[in-house]
Amino acid sequence: MTTTTAPPTLQDAMAHVSEEVDRLFDRFLAIPDDPRADLYRAMRHAAIGGGKRLRPLLVMATARMFGVADACAARAAVAVEAVHVYSLIHDDLPAMDDDDLRRGKPTVHRAFDEATAILAGDCLHALAFEVLADPATHPDPFVRAELVFDLARAAGPSGMAGGQAMDLEAEKVSFDLPTVTRLQAMKTGALIAAAVEAGAILGRVPAEGRVHLRGFARDVGLAFQIADDLLDAEGDEAAVGKALRKDEGAGKETFLSLLGADDARARSRMLVEQALEHLKSYGAEADVLRAIARYTLERDR
Numbered sequence: 001m002t003t004t005t006a007p008p009t010l011q012d013a014m015a016h017v018s019e020e021v022d023r024l025f026d027r028f029l030a031i032p033d034d035p036r037a038d039l040y041r042a043m044r045h046a047a048i049g050g051g052k053r054l055r056p057l058l059v060m061a062t063a064r065m066f067g068v069a070d071a072c073a074a075r076a077a078v079a080v081e082a083v084h085v086y087s088l089i090h091d092d093l094p095a096m097d098d099d100d101l102r103r104g105k106p107t108v109h110r111a112f113d114e115a116t117a118i119l120a121g122d123c124l125h126a127l128a129f130e131v132l133a134d135p136a137t138h139p140d141p142f143v144r145a146e147l148v149f150d151l152a153r154a155a156g157p158s159g160m161a162g163g164q165a166m167d168l169e170a171e172k173v174s175f176d177l178p179t180v181t182r183l184q185a186m187k188t189g190a191l192i193a194a195a196v197e198a199g200a201i202l203g204r205v206p207a208e209g210r211v212h213l214r215g216f217a218r219d220v221g222l223a224f225q226i227a228d229d230l231l232d233a234e235g236d237e238a239a240v241g242k243a244l245r246k247d248e249g250a251g252k253e254t255f256l257s258l259l260g261a262d263d264a265r266a267r268s269r270m271l272v273e274q275a276l277e278h279l280k281s282y283g284a285e286a287d288v289l290r291a292i293a294r295y296t297l298e299r300d301r
Helices: 008-028 037-047 054-065 070-091 114-133 141-155 160-169 177-202 207-234 246-250 255-259 261-278 284-298
Strands: none
Touching: 008 037, 008 054, 008 070, 008 284, 037 070, 037 114, 054 070, 054 177, 054 207, 054 284, 070 114, 070 141, 070 160, 070 177, 114 141, 141 160, 141 177, 160 177, 177 207, 177 255, 207 255, 207 261, 207 284, 255 261, 261 284
């Protein structure tokens, strides 16, 4: 893979979102002076610092397209990231992927213990919906309810958790390309789609007006996963910040194993082109989304 060469505007947007997400997590996860202190430390270990912050960036970039205030968008962005981080904590557990490193740091169950890791994930999951349901996120209760509904659906059995269940099953049986595509659309793509959707929901865009954004998110999510598969096979563990080449060792079928490296890259490029086509009705206000789509082809972590 080539070294990431994100445009300066995307670098700036990523830096801004990372700073805002860390600021809010720092505020929401202040360590109490009581026996829950280690639980909060574990949540902070996983949530603050590191990571691409792709999902929060998608929320905020989409929200800005529709004139949503950054303060509201940042809260929704943190909610989506809290669900993402909870999923990483649980995916890293010995019962799941049994990983020792995440974002260049020891995984939560290694830095603390398994029980604390499970509870930290549970609490971040709960925090996401607490934040979305708070009037500070949006004054309209119908908007808040739609945010909660959409994120819950993306996180559950028809989305991320269902995709993880399929991923565990992939260690026992061989999946064909349509099944792997469905698995990844659920495990990775559903939360990416929810991030884009959240920004539009905050902007009061009706469901029928979000069709092109959903298509964009679907294609970016699959392109992102193909890049992950390529990184797992060819990447540098120090740059990626986690153990690599585990899928092949577990005997899982991936886009790379089913398509080969050249065809996988070609499919990723096609998906990014499709994603950009979904944005053709938007002007410069969608440039950050376009830069994110292109970034999926260039990233090294």
